[in-house]
């Protein structure tokens with residue numbers, strides 16, 4: 019049987035699932051040669067079916083669009099059954115979470131984000147692409163707090179030019195322009211500008227301008243163009259929103275004018291610059307030389323390969339090493355590149371015998387790492403056998419020889435010490451474990467629209483002129499808040515009620531009709547040994563004060579020494595991570611998707627979360643410090659899948675000045691539904 023993961027696992031250490039969408043899953047992984055974290059979007063060709071051309075457009079967009087605010091493609095691998103897109107990893111989470119955490123953003127912060135989003139969208143348009151699915155869930159934040167646009171699965175790249183009329187109705191209804199929901203032909207950039215208006219509104223207010231559970235009512239609201247204007251909005255932001263959310267696309271502000279709108283340039287003194295410094299495909303000669311020396315290649319030969327931008331293993335290495343160099347030049351710390359000179363790092367060889375490190379001294383460990391944390395032996399041999407074409411990915415990978423297979427397992431099979439990432443990477447157990455009795459319908463608090471509904475401000479309606487001469491003032495009546503009961507349940511007939519369901523595509527029903535049943539992580543990721551182990555942290559044990567179970571040290575088998583090698587790489591990268599890895603929650607930077615619970619006992623928080631979720635009748639499972647929540651609809655399909663991880667924030671230890679936090683992470687399902695359920699759980703944990 020063909021192992022679709024073979025090529026990926028030769029160069030990447032695949033970790034946990036960090037996202038899931040209509041087309042497949044997104045996994046976090048480490049690029050072995052540079053130890054850089056990447057995101058791998060995995061799509062199943064069989065599941066794609068008629069949507070395959072859309073993925074081709076997505077790949078074309080990712081290959082073409084090189085911009086600081088667009089998630090970068092490093093490598094693309096197509097096998098018989100799967101398509102893998104290796105992408106820049108954005109560790110700051112979704113913009114959606116950021117808004118949820120902050121409730122709403124102040125105008126300065128919203129402006130900074132919105133400028134970056136506009137730069138990316140304007141750049142896309144200049145390259146002939148319209149995004150067509152702009153929403154906070156498709157905008158990620160990187161570790162430098164910068165915006166990165168993702169998910170080009172619905173983008174359009176019309177042959178006749180970006181200004182040509184499109185007919186395909188797609189995107190997420192709440193963000194869709196009136197001309198789309200009316201079923202008329204539309205111009206891609208005009209529709210994107212409308213979505214930017216919805217997005218800006220969401221940034222500034224924390225809720226959507228057009229929202230309804232009932233789809234026809236939602237469309238009606240969109241077509242009316244009437245929305246609330248909360249009192250906290252400045253008059254300039256109101257004018258800008260009015261020019262963006264202009265029902266007549268011809269009166270809507272154009273992208274070009276938007277870039278120099280006075281709300282956007284406030285305090286920046288310059289229009290948004292949509293050009294990209296990455297667009298220049300000139301190769302960095304110094305970097306090229308370093309990599310060529312490191313890999314033992316002819317420089318000219320390597321250049322010839324690189325200029326073709328094939329987005330293969332070589333492109334990935336070039337881009338990732340370049341990224342590491344850049345970070346080093348910016349004085350950023352924390353990765354292996356700080357301790358190992360780049361050339362040595364690339365030149366190093368994996369030892370034939372990977373002896374465990376006997377000394378605990380840091381320097382000795384570093385030396386070992388220098389030799390080990392490099393291009394895997396297999397890959398290195400391939401690369402050194404010169405022809406650069408070895409970097410090319412076969413469309414259908416050859417079945418690995420027994421020897422290669424063994425090498426692969428030696429390098430990548432599980433290590434004996436697992437951290438929380440390992441715990442997360444283990445697939446969930448079968449459904450029975452979730453006690454799949456139909457969850458009791460439960461009521462939840464809803465705060466959606468409360469603010470908006472308290473507002474009775476007149477709504478300003480203007481044309482695209484920045485200083486509208488005639489302003490039409492309309493008042494709108496409020497609809498009473500809906501009964502919050504059954505908010506989370508999604509009986510078949512009601513599943514469409516949520517207008518903001520995950521990227522709804524109206525192009526073809528296939529994307530929505532996907533079987534939402536979670537497929538477990540590919541078994542091939544894990545060695546058989548690892549798969550059979552249990553790393554569960556039993557709640558009773560926690561209650562009794564016991565530590566979560568640690569994996570058995572037995573059964574490391576013949577792969578032990580090499581596993582240890584890999585493990586030591588990771589040890590050096592995050593020296594503290596292995597200490598008491600399960601007895602204390604992970605230390606996490608206070609980012610947007612982490613709620614702080616000052617001075618609370620983590621074990622108690624974990625227990626309370628589990629109890630609260632269980633009381634709500636929602637299946638959940640505790641693993642280490644993570645409560646994985648999976649809510650299903652009446653058909654048994656996963657409707658919502660997310661994690662709540664108890665973590666610690668700042669400070670040296672939980673007993674001292676550190677405070678406890680809960681990291682929220684949506685894996686699958688409607689973002690708004692997730693927001694409500696997570697908020698509901700946390701509000702009960704906090705009391």
Ligand SMILES: Nc1ncnc2c1ncn2[C@@H]1O[C@H](COP(=O)(O)OP(=O)(O)OP(=O)(O)O)[C@@H](O)[C@H]1O
Nearest residue numbers: 037038039040041042044057105106107108169521
């Ligand atoms: N580069 C990345 N870094 C970190 N997380 C990512 C990255 N790309 C995607 N994700 C996570 O995975 C989720 C799904 O990704 P994406 O939207 O690209 O998949 P999709 O199958 O096209 O989804 P959809 O059905 O929403 O269109 C994202 O919402 C995000 O949380």
